[in-house]
Amino acid sequence: MTGVSSPYPSLSDLHALGAAQQPQYPDASEVGRVVEALRRRPPLVFAGEVDELRGRIAEAAAGRAFILQAGDCAETFDNVTAVNIKNSLRVQLSMALVLQYAAQVPVVKVGRIAGQYAKPRSSDSETREGVTLPSYRGDAVNGLDFDEASRRNDPQRLVEVYNASAATLNLVRAFVNGGFADLRTVHSWNSEFVRSSAIEARYEALAAEIERALAFMITCGIGGDELRTIHYYASHEALLMEYEHALTRIDSRTGTPYGTSGHMLWIGERTRQLDGAHVELLSRLRNPIGVKVGPTVSPSDAVALVERLDAQHEPGRLTLISRMGADKVRDVLPPIVEAVEATGRKVAWVCDPMHGNTFSTSNGYKTRSFDRVWAEVDGFFDVHAALGTWPGGVHVELTGNDVTECVGGAQELSEENLAQAYESACDPRLNRNQSLELAFYLAQRLNDDMIARGENPVQAFEPHELA
Numbered sequence: 001m002t003g004v005s006s007p008y009p010s011l012s013d014l015h016a017l018g019a020a021q022q023p024q025y026p027d028a029s030e031v032g033r034v035v036e037a038l039r040r041r042p043p044l045v046f047a048g049e050v051d052e053l054r055g056r057i058a059e060a061a062a063g064r065a066f067i068l069q070a071g072d073c074a075e076t077f078d079n080v081t082a083v084n085i086k087n088s089l090r091v092q093l094s095m096a097l098v099l100q101y102a103a104q105v106p107v108v109k110v111g112r113i114a115g116q117y118a119k120p121r122s123s124d125s126e127t128r129e130g131v132t133l134p135s136y137r138g139d140a141v142n143g144l145d146f147d148e149a150s151r152r153n154d155p156q157r158l159v160e161v162y163n164a165s166a167a168t169l170n171l172v173r174a175f176v177n178g179g180f181a182d183l184r185t186v187h188s189w190n191s192e193f194v195r196s197s198a199i200e201a202r203y204e205a206l207a208a209e210i211e212r213a214l215a216f217m218i219t220c221g222i223g224g225d226e227l228r229t230i231h232y233y234a235s236h237e238a239l240l241m242e243y244e245h246a247l248t249r250i251d252s253r254t255g256t257p258y259g260t261s262g263h264m265l266w267i268g269e270r271t272r273q274l275d276g277a278h279v280e281l282l283s284r285l286r287n288p289i290g291v292k293v294g295p296t297v298s299p300s301d302a303v304a305l306v307e308r309l310d311a312q313h314e315p316g317r318l319t320l321i322s323r324m325g326a327d328k329v330r331d332v333l334p335p336i337v338e339a340v341e342a343t344g345r346k347v348a349w350v351c352d353p354m355h356g357n358t359f360s361t362s363n364g365y366k367t368r369s370f371d372r373v374w375a376e377v378d379g380f381f382d383v384h385a386a387l388g389t390w391p392g393g394v395h396v397e398l399t400g401n402d403v404t405e406c407v408g409g410a411q412e413l414s415e416e417n418l419a420q421a422y423e424s425a426c427d428p429r430l431n432r433n434q435s436l437e438l439a440f441y442l443a444q445r446l447n448d449d450m451i452a453r454g455e456n457p458v459q460a461f462e463p464h465e466l467a
């Protein structure tokens, strides 16, 4: 893979489009040196893996697979530890297992990981006790501590993003290929957790059932390498022009540009302007692209975006990630789905039930309620069931750690509980129990919809009441 050259847009072409949500740096020559240093680094992902993921997303777009895109709201350099990475991977794999076994659908596993270091913000500044400083924009840009030095934009952080992403991917690849994800060890994924919650107990029962099924398959001579490893991909919001441009490489096989900072890249709700720099940059890359679509997107906006980003009608190229809010999804999403489907494209429809359901508590925490999160997913499924389209996946902010950032769920976390372990650098994430609970709800809903379509899934667990 080699660096990009003309006619690919230059960084200054992109900035001339008025790229939204970009940090301003005091010293342009330092930024230039950082970009040149990053251009010389090896790619973080390889074009062949990116193509493989496009193929898997195409399966979800065709109704034959379900995408689980999940991970931190904002990764931080301090949190690049073996324990955090293992916990995150473990909860994502556990959710995938619940979905795959109980809903009998292949799960495409995509982490918000190894690159999710830049955050778009609603406001450029933050005021605390009369002091106003620039907002935290992710470790890629500035620091979380509320003091002047920390909040200063520092381009050297882009090199640290590359290093942290490389370290994370290295461990993820080792876990995934080295036996950690072996389906025959599903019980051990959970072994360090106290089986105190009903959700953990439910997961344990499912894991025991899977182990019995696998043992049976193995005695029949079925199984082997396909049980040992999984396919897991990295994704993040492609927000920062300097970083994403510097990590673009020309694939030597095809002569086409790939973003090599992650397998899948997405455009956020605040940067999806049709004539903006983010759409321009990502329209040129061969990666599977996600676009967040919020409640202000009109059906014609959505069609214009898909025409721009999927000019070739390529299955797996585009994932539309709706984040409407639980109250709006049933009204706003249907005409968008109908208009995009009418173009004849096969996009994957994914639900982000987090970003349209954030609120602030009276004690000053940004939070989300598990009920509202589920309500948006449920609405998303209802919309697709009514239109005969496939609900292709979910996109969630979560952590494998036992944080208290979202209220509700089986643990019934209240606003008062939030102070106990609120660790997110930006938005509230589902904790391990809430994430597993969501997976069980999803599996149940997928099962119910199969039955409603006249299919006959093998029931993997007792149906339970959905909220």
Ligand SMILES: O=C[C@H](O)[C@H](O)COP(=O)(O)O
Pocket (backbone or CB within 6 Å): 073, 119, 120, 121, 122, 123, 355, 426, 427
């Ligand atoms: O994760 C998404 C955004 O970066 C985040 O919701 C912005 O939060 P803000 O509205 O507090 O800036």
Ligand SMILES: C=C(OP(=O)(O)O)C(=O)O
Pocket (backbone or CB within 6 Å): 073, 120, 237, 267, 268, 269, 270, 292, 323, 352, 355
């Ligand atoms: C910023 C994000 O979401 P959105 O663009 O939907 O607000 C995000 O997913 O981190």
